[in-house]
Amino acid sequence: MHLIIANKLYSSWSMRPWLVLRALDFEFTETVIPLRREDTKARISEYSPSGKVPVLLDGDIVVWDSLAIISHLADRFPEKPIWPKDPAARARAKSISAEMHSGFQALRQACPMNLGKRYAPRDLGEGVAADVARIEMIFRDTRAKFGDSGPFLFGAFSAADAMYAPVLSRFETYAIPVKPEARAYMDSVFAHPAFARWRREALSEEWTIPDFELGYEVAADLRAGVA
DSSP: OEEEEEETTTTTTHHHHHHHHTTOOOOOOOOESSSTTTHHHHHHHOOOTTTTOOOOEETTTTESSSSHHHHOOOOOOOOOOSSSSSSSHHHHHHHHHHHHOOOOOHHHHHOOOOOEEOOOOOOOOOOHHHHHHHHHHHHEEEEHHHHHTTBBBHHHHHHHHHHHHHHHHHHHTOOOOOHHHHHHHHHHHHHHHHHHHHHHHHHHHOOOGGGGSSSSSSEETTTOOOO
16 A cells, blocks of 8 residues: 655644554555645646545555545454444544544644644634634543543544544644643653654654744744754
8 A cells, every 4th residue: 555645744634544554554655745845736646636645545446535544444454443343432433533524623723733843832712722622522521431441532542543643733732731631642642653653754854834834932843953
């Protein structure tokens, strides 16, 4: 399988299926196509009917969109624990993943993913606060009902954790305060070898996209000194 993605520093949608593939030990190759360059559109169009990434090439099968890729993997490899096995847990996992896929627009717009920066705390507005409260509720309720067997939303790492991982990075990047139980869950995701590898490779990228570098006060530049 061949996964085509955008900059690891900025591309939250690319991160999601990549984490599933890496965390669950799939064999795959990857191609990173940096955004906002003269050849970006042409290069992506070589692979993706939608003109967007991520896109997965699985033999003659072409799948685009993060959640569609994850669903394809679950159908193609039912032995892999991509979704929880318990029907109730699986239904919850798919529901909260779909909610992430289509929702939380205020948070997305105010806080684009940027793994290379830590911004100083600031008032991000009522819409962001409402999104954060809803996400914390999802974490709390899901962990309480399904998370007894491990540190992730459904105990073991699953596609639901991959879907929410970029949001957790936003909480850290923008110094968004969260409750202790949410912070513990964040730490578990950040410590996962797949997430750690993505972050390490993101910080080593040579590309910077000015549009994604907001004019907020910077508390730390994690790329400083990275070759």
